[in-house]
Amino acid sequence: MKMGKFFAVLVLLTFGFQGSAQCDDAKKNTKELAYNDVEMAQADIVDVAASLEDFSTLVTAVKAAGLVETLKSDGPFTVFAPTNKAFSKLPAGTLDGLLKPESKGTLSNILTYHVVSGRVMASDVVSAIKSNKGEFTIKTVSGGKLTASLDGDSVILTDESGGISTITKTDVGASNGIIHVIDTVVLPE
Known part of the structure; x- marks a missing residue:
């Protein structure tokens, strides 16, 4: 997944899509991606805010x-x-x-x-x-x-x-x- 799309998914999940079962699955997948994505693991506070x-x-x-x-x-x-x-x-x-x-x-x-x-x-x-x-x-x-x-x-x-x-x-x-x-x-x- 490209970095821009990953941030978009992460932002959507973080900011409010917390109720549905589909969303729970997406959050699980995002969490797994974050652990496996070296670039994401390096996204510090400044990088997250800048995105x-x-x-x-x-x-x-x-x-x-x-x-x-x-x-x-x-x-x-x-x-x-x-x-x-x-x-x-x-x-x-x-x-x-x-x-x-x-x-x-x-x-x-x-x-x-x-x-x-x-x-x-x-x-x-x-x-x-x-x-x-x-x-x-x-x-x-x-x-x-x-x-x-x-x-x-x-x-x-x-x-x-x-x-x-x-x-x-x-x-x-x-x-x-x-x-x-x-x-x-x-x-x-």
């Missing part, structure tokens, strides 16, 4: 911050990845300003605030929230903290500034970690 159009702004920001090599390293990492739409919620001009060379340090701090050391699955986050009376503090690579809580079945992240983001997709796998998709950029204090 999905909804993360083009994030990939541009990662490059501008000089974090590509870090996020391509062994990790493992868990990334709370803002979509393009999440970046568009920032005040007008903010993203353009952050992408300038003189803002590299600030941009790096914001992006590493979206990264956690280790491979943290969605079930781990939910269990931690439930085990800690409804809230769980997550230490980020930047040294900041996010507070995870539940709103119904959704995991909510509250940043140090009081901003709220919802995790909309979970457990997108990569060779060096996990991606959880979020609908709003979280910001450190």
